[in-house]
Amino acid sequence: MAGGLAATFAHPGSRGVIGVAFDPDNELLAAADASGRAYLWDLIRGDLARTFVSRRSGGLNGVAFCLGGDLLAAASGDGRVCLWEVVSGRPAGSFVIPGSPTVYAVSSGPGGQVLAAACGSGWVYLWDMPTRRLAGALPPPGAGPGSQGVNGVAFGPGGSMLAAADGNGQVYLWDTAAGRLAAAFAHPGRRGVNGVAFAPGGSMLAAADGNGQVYLWDTAAGRLAAAFGDPSSRGANAVAFAPGGHLLAVGDGNGCTYLWQLSPTAP
């Protein structure tokens, strides 16, 4: 990255941008808004290409492109996943999730063939996107009166792993091929985990914690590789690895986006 602010996209009337995603061609940027709108920015022309409006009340909490970028999915605060056709701009239906007051995040697997939705009920649901059929339901392992819901989800490379960030301070690692829970990572701070991301290759998993720390887990060894954060943090909300895996971006509640360089410790 050369550094520097390249563009600012303003959303009039917005109550906050909660989710962003690039399309697979790297030409469009989707932004999910707390006012219930999703914006599609054309990165080539630098202008707003489309605005999608949720027909019901409820802000949008996250976005993901599906089916090679043909479809945009948005996590809605009214307990649905909203779908729109990217090219035509037409609504493409929605997935209604019974018993969940809100959907906090969505993530698409390789090629956008599978979509995962993180729900306030603590469940994660999976849909097969070509058929639009519900393919799986992952229960909240730590379900109980104190369950806080799932704040974030992310597929690992190849889609064989799925990480779920729990409001109770746990990160759950699901083996999607075997259909079982493979690991549970408890965060030392015990605040809610707001977002997760796999490093390229899947050897590491980053988790953004509400206590302001970022935890890096070694997914193969089940060990904590590193814990770090800025002292002025007001809670880490989101994490994303650069394609090379050497850089980690952290969105913070204090208004900063931190870039952390990841390098092995010298022996």
Next chain:
Amino acid sequence: MDGALQRWAVTEGLRHGDPDRTGPSGLLPLRPALAAALAVPGCRAVYAVAFGLDGDALAAGDGNGRTYL
């Protein structure tokens, strides 16, 4: 909801990560270093971040209703 729904369950083979056990392993330990703190006037809270596919662009969604690239 569809009849082909697969409900996954927790199995006995669950492995618990232990935050008190740090390194070493094949890729550990790591030493993260803060490379930059990006902020523009008026930023409130950054709720979302995403890198472009080639790593040249980083998008950040802010509580002030703006998306920064």
